[in-house]
Amino acid sequence: MDLTLWTYEGPPHVGALRIAASMEGVHYVLHAPQGDTYADLLFTMIERRDRRPPVTYTTFQARDLGGDTAELVKRTIAEAVERFAPEALLVGESCTAELIQDQPGSLAASMDLGGIPVVNLELPAYSKKENWGAAETFYQLVRNLLKAQLPPPGSPRPDPQAWRQQGRRPRVNLLGPSLLGFRCRDDVRELTGLLDGYGIDVAVAAPLGARPADLQRLPEADANLCLYPEVAGPVASWLERSFGMATVTTVPIGVGATVAFLQELHGVLGMELPAELQLDAEGEMGAERRSRLPWYSRSVDSTYLTGKRVFIFADATHAIAAARIASRELGFQVVGLGTYSREQARQVRAVAQELGLEALISDDYLEVEQAMAAAAPELVLGTQMERHSAKRLGIPCAVISAPLHVQDVPARHSPQMGWEGANVIFDAWVHPLMMGLEEHLIGMFRHDFEFVDGHLSHLEGAHGPDSTAPVSAHASGTAVLDRSLESASKQPAAPADGVPTWGKDGEAELAKVPFFVRGKVRRNTEAYARAKGLTLIDSEALYEAKAHFTP
Amino acid sequence: MPALIRESGQREVFCGLTSIVWLHRRMPDAFFLVVGSRTCAHLVQSAAGVMIFAEPRFGTAILGERDLAGLADANEELDRLVARLLERRPEIRTLFLVGSCPSEVIKLDLAKAAERLNRQHRGQVTVLNYSGSGIETTFTQGEDGALQALVPLLPPSQEQQLLLVGTLADPVEDRLISLFHKMGIDRVASLPPRRSTELPAVGPGTRLLLAQPFLSGTARALVNRGAELIPAPYPFGVEGSRSWMAAAAAAFGVAPAQVAAVLDPLVERGRRAIAPHREVLAGKRLALLPDSQLEIPLARFLSRECGMELVEVGTPYLDRQLMAEELALLPPGTQLSEGQHLERQLDRLRAARPDLVVCGLGLANPLEAEGIATKWSIELVFSPIHGCDQAGELAELFARPLRRRAALSFA
Numbered sequence: 037m038d039l040t041l042w043t044y045e046g047p048p049h050v051g052a053l054r055i056a057a058s059m060e061g062v063h064y065v066l067h068a069p070q071g072d073t074y075a076d077l078l079f080t081m082i083e084r085r086d087r088r089p090p091v092t093y094t095t096f097q098a099r100d101l102g103g104d105t106a107e108l109v110k111r112t113i114a115e116a117v118e119r120f121a122p123e124a125l126l127v128g129e130s131c132t133a134e135l136i137q138d139q140p141g142s143l144a145a146s147m148d149l150g151g152i153p154v155v156n157l158e159l160p161a162y163s164k165k166e167n168w169g170a171a172e173t174f175y176q177l178v179r180n181l182l183k184a185q186l187p188p189p190g191s192p193r194p195d196p197q198a199w200r201q202q203g204r205r206p207r208v209n210l211l212g213p214s215l216l217g218f219r220c221r222d223d224v225r226e227l228t229g230l231l232d233g234y235g236i237d238v239a240v241a242a243p244l245g246a247r248p249a250d251l252q253r254l255p256e257a258d259a260n261l262c263l264y265p266e267v268a269g270p271v272a273s274w275l276e277r278s279f280g281m282a283t284v285t286t287v288p289i290g291v292g293a294t295v296a297f298l299q300e301l302h303g304v305l306g307m308e309l310p311a312e313l314q315l316d317a318e319g320e321m322g323a324e325r326r327s328r329l330p331w332y333s334r335s336v337d338s339t340y341l342t343g344k345r346v347f348i349f350a351d352a353t354h355a356i357a358a359a360r361i362a363s364r365e366l367g368f369q370v371v372g373l374g375t376y377s378r379e380q381a382r383q384v385r386a387v388a389q390e391l392g393l394e395a396l397i398s399d400d401y402l403e404v405e406q407a408m409a410a411a412a413p414e415l416v417l418g419t420q421m422e423r424h425s426a427k428r429l430g431i432p433c434a435v436i437s438a439p440l441h442v443q444d445v446p447a448r449h450s451p452q453m454g455w456e457g458a459n460v461i462f463d464a465w466v467h468p469l470m471m472g473l474e475e476h477l478i479g480m481f482r483h484d485f486e487f488v489d490g491h492l493s494h495l496e497g498a499h500g501p502d503s504t505a506p507v508s509a510h511a512s513g514t515a516v517l518d519r520s521l522e523s524a525s526k527q528p529a530a531p532a533d534g535v536p537t538w539g540k541d542g543e544a545e546l547a548k549v550p551f552f553v554r555g556k557v558r559r560n561t562e563a564y565a566r567a568k569g570l571t572l573i574d575s576e577a578l579y580e581a582k583a584h585f586t587p
Numbered sequence: 588m589p590a591l592i593r594e595s596g597q598r599e600v601f602c603g604l605t606s607i608v609w610l611h612r613r614m615p616d617a618f619f620l621v622v623g624s625r626t627c628a629h630l631v632q633s634a635a636g637v638m639i640f641a642e643p644r645f646g647t648a649i650l651g652e653r654d655l656a657g658l659a660d661a662n663e664e665l666d667r668l669v670a671r672l673l674e675r676r677p678e679i680r681t682l683f684l685v686g687s688c689p690s691e692v693i694k695l696d697l698a699k700a701a702e703r704l705n706r707q708h709r710g711q712v713t714v715l716n717y718s719g720s721g722i723e724t725t726f727t728q729g730e731d732g733a734l735q736a737l738v739p740l741l742p743p744s745q746e747q748q749l750l751l752v753g754t755l756a757d758p759v760e761d762r763l764i765s766l767f768h769k770m771g772i773d774r775v776a777s778l779p780p781r782r783s784t785e786l787p788a789v790g791p792g793t794r795l796l797l798a799q800p801f802l803s804g805t806a807r808a809l810v811n812r813g814a815e816l817i818p819a820p821y822p823f824g825v826e827g828s829r830s831w832m833a834a835a836a837a838a839f840g841v842a843p844a845q846v847a848a849v850l851d852p853l854v855e856r857g858r859r860a861i862a863p864h865r866e867v868l869a870g871k872r873l874a875l876l877p878d879s880q881l882e883i884p885l886a887r888f889l890s891r892e893c894g895m896e897l898v899e900v901g902t903p904y905l906d907r908q909l910m911a912e913e914l915a916l917l918p919p920g921t922q923l924s925e926g927q928h929l930e931r932q933l934d935r936l937r938a939a940r941p942d943l944v945v946c947g948l949g950l951a952n953p954l955e956a957e958g959i960a961t962k963w964s965i966e967l968v969f970s971p972i973h974g975c976d977q978a979g980e981l982a983e984l985f986a987r988p989l990r991r992r993a994a995l996s997f998a
Contacts, residue, residue: 069722093598
């Protein structure tokens with residue numbers, strides 16, 4: 037039993053729902069009690085979908101439990117198949133139905149449903165989570181739809197360079213984009229255009245926008261691009277094992293990763309590497325110029341980005357990408373890296389190690405918040421949860437990963453992948469930092485007579501990490517309700533033994549320090565005072581500490 | 588009236604756990620601990636507008652495979668988890684253990700657990716339990732369960748008093764109480780109270796006035812404690828609010844002239860506030876899908892005070908006793924439906940093409956995309972909508988979607 041206040045991931049059947057809702061022609065019958073229909077609003081509100089997700093819930097009640105819930109399942113399946121005429125049917129159960137063991141999948145198998153493919157989903161609700169559920173559902177669906185095409189064991193692997201003999205352009209599958217994933221809609225469009233520019237076609241993008249018949253065409257491609265391993269990992273490796281299909285595993289987020297992705301892809305497909313994907317005589321990569329990020333990052337205006345302390349927490353795909361972009365392409369210093377994706381923890385640990393860090397693998401947002409506060413970052417790259425934590429700590433934040441908020445599904449084209457994705461990332465990450473700087477300037481000029489009273493900044497109401505004052509809730513969102521929710525008041529930290537107290541002039545001096553480093557200065561000064569055995573921190577102590585810590 | 592449509596099938600309704608979202612705000616010294624699954628946690632989080640600031644005063648003890656394997660272990664685990672929670676949140680005075688679908692199905696006895704935890708943490712916290720499970724409760728019934736759990740703790744009293752039952756927004760509650768005082772009803776208490784430890788007394792002198800229409804169980808429990816239920820329509824709109832207050836006044840023997848002196852100016856002002864919205868709403872056709880149990884009182888308000896035509900009024904369940912006054916006020920011919928078979932209900936809606944549908948968040952955008960204007964019902968349980976003073980705002984909530992549609996143009 038674990039205490040959870042906010043969760044990064046829903047239960048595994050929500051993952052299944054994401055696959056069903058991402059696709060066309062698929063319907064999901066879910067054996068579940070009243071209340072589980074809440075999942076619909078994730079799609080209709082956060083993703084602003086204009087239709088209900090394709091799911092029918094059995095809605096069993098306590099009074100049904102004594103009777104025949106199996107009959108209810110069969111009736112619901114029959115009605116759903118008749119009404120929606122799906123091209124493939126998913127059948128599964130949510131946590132409560134798992135306990136009553138009606139086995140809806142077997143029930144469906146015993147019914148005459150006109151020969152449509154029926155996929156029985158067994159998603160253990162008490163040990164697995166949303167992304168696992170999505171990956172498993174996608175895998176089971178693909179496996180089921182391709183079982184007639186399985187090559188006999190020992191068949192030769194298809195040649196990923198067969199396109200050449202067949203006199204056609206090479207084609208690839210984009211695997212993993214799904215609803216409630218981060219910017220998947222835009223990534224698919226961006227990559228489709230990007231690949232087209234290199235003479236490569238997209239055969240199937242799935243699950244987003246695919247039909248069951250499209251999944252049956254997956255083996256016709258020359259290679260699979262595993263874009264979101266959280267969702268597509270098992271499918272890609274099964275296609276590799278069973279159909280011998282090549283997999284490209286580099287995720288093209290960031291300029292360097294996009295170059296590496298294109299190089300890997302050209303290699304797999306046996307295509308000649310274009311000059312722009314090779315280092316030229318000056319040691320430059322021509323393709324870089326397709327994105328503005330490298331020049332923007334080199335321009336003098338970006339000098340102030342140097343060494344900015346950044347804390348990263350996200351799903352594994354976006355956390356890894358962010359760590360590389362932050363450290364290599366923007367010149368930040370990564371001071372914290374972690375993920376809630378336990379399935380991909382190993383890869384995140386490896387990247388953290390490269391950066392001299394220990395990865396934080398956790399799904400406890402309070403633990404993440406604590407690590408964030410301890411790392412004293414100047415920028416947080418995280419999920420919606422970290423956005424809230426960062427706001428509370430008064431640190432600028434950009435959202436880089438699910439779980440999402442309605443504002444993470446922008447109207448404009450806003451990919452993360454490819455050249456344009458790198459542009460989007462530059463803007464999205466640097467903008468909050470500039471706002472942080474502006475915040476400092478507002479503080480600096482607050483006493484000028486030109487300063488208009490009531491000039492509120494974007495961090496309105498937020499206090500620095502050193503503040504114990506309660507912050508006001510920020511209304512936003514699908515956020516129908518949160519405007520009526522107050523922030524739970526944070527408990528002021530009790531003064532621990534041995535912590536020196538701040539004198540009035542010490543506090544006054546501290547207040548002059550820009551808010552975004554104030555927390556760090558406070559901690560350093562306290563550490564210095566403790567080391568020196570000081571019980572009272574005055575302005576002198578603060579300056580001494582400053583001298584001590586300044587190299 | 589036409590025969591009640593009674594249906595069962597897919598229900599697009601939250602379960603009782605959802606009411607935690609407003610209950611925890613009402614009693615800031617209480618913590619609501621759902622004993623359930625990741626689904627429960629995700630539901631409450633999604634219903635609460637995805638995520639809000641800070642550490643909430645509700646959470647989920649998520650059952651794992653080991654808890655399912657042995658209930659003895661589950662109880663031990665729960666004790667451990669509660670001890671840790673109370674250590675972290677020493678300001679908590681009342682802890683509600685909230686049962687869920689999985690805890691009910693595995694028959695985890697939360698009443699026993701509450702008893703045991705009460706012994707362990709005597710003096711620091713009171714531990715109570717109720718069920719918010721979807722197999723037994725819908726949406727607002729969760730509040731009914733929570734309040735019922737409080738009833739045995741209410742001290743006995745013979746004193747004459749008015750007890751308002753049901754969560755109200757604090758300013759609305761203050762306003763209503765001051766109006767009762769003006770009419771000469773001096774002792775007015777509320778359940779739930781603003782602090783979980785400041786429980787109102789109850790006994791033979793207590794007269795109950797329900798501020799919310801979904802508190803059947805609580806009303807029964809209070810009547811069993813000697814209180815007397817004042818039958819009244821619910822305080823939505825000018826007419827409902829006036830009748831509601833007047834019913835209480837009559838029960839306390841306040842002279843009608845005194846009631847009129849206090850309320851008539853409010854009624855007059857409330858009608859003026861509704862008038863501009865009535866212009867938008869009058870003659871428009873309205874359907875309400877089953878959701879919060881507020882559907883029948885709102886339908887009464889929207890038809891009688893705003894001139895809307897009722898196409899269908901759905902309700903998750905129909906409590907004829909608590910709805911008697913409301914049903915009597917509905918226009919003849921109103922089609923009621925109880926329970927839900929979502930697809931059939933949507934078929935009826937598509938055929939009837941109402942001008943406005945009151946529905947949950949899962950359905951709003953899809954219906955809008957089909958060209959049907961909607962009002963999110965969930966906002967109604969979080970907005971201050973009770974009383975004559977709020978009647979204009981209440982009407983505005985329904986007029987806004989229609990105004991917005993009229994305001995938009997892309998040609």
